[in-house]
Amino acid sequence: MKIVVDWNKCTGLGICESLAPDVFEVNEAGELELKLEVISDDQVSGVEEAVAGCPTEALRLER
Numbered sequence: 001m002k003i004v005v006d007w008n009k010c011t012g013l014g015i016c017e018s019l020a021p022d023v024f025e026v027n028e029a030g031e032l033e034l035k036l037e038v039i040s041d042d043q044v045s046g047v048e049e050a051v052a053g054c055p056t057e058a059l060r061l062e063r
Contacts, residue, residue: 002038002062003047009058019053020046032058 003023010032016024017032023043025033039047044061051059 001044001047003034003036004060004062005032005034006058006060009056011056011058013055015053015055016050016059019050023047024050 012026012030012032014026017026020043023034023036023039023046025035027033036043047061051061
């Protein structure tokens with residue numbers, strides 16, 4: 001699965017980082033960085049939580 005970020009919506013709150021720190025990181029400038037764009041099956045659960053928990057709806061998963 002692939003993570004897609006709408007960079008115009010992302011505000012760098014870091015909720016995704018707290019739910020899936022192996023995939024998402026908010027840098028010192030407050031900008032989201034993807035550690036991985038394609039995730040493995042064992043990472044799907046955490047990323048789905050991050051997608052659902054994003055208050056700006058900036059994240060989605062594609063198969």
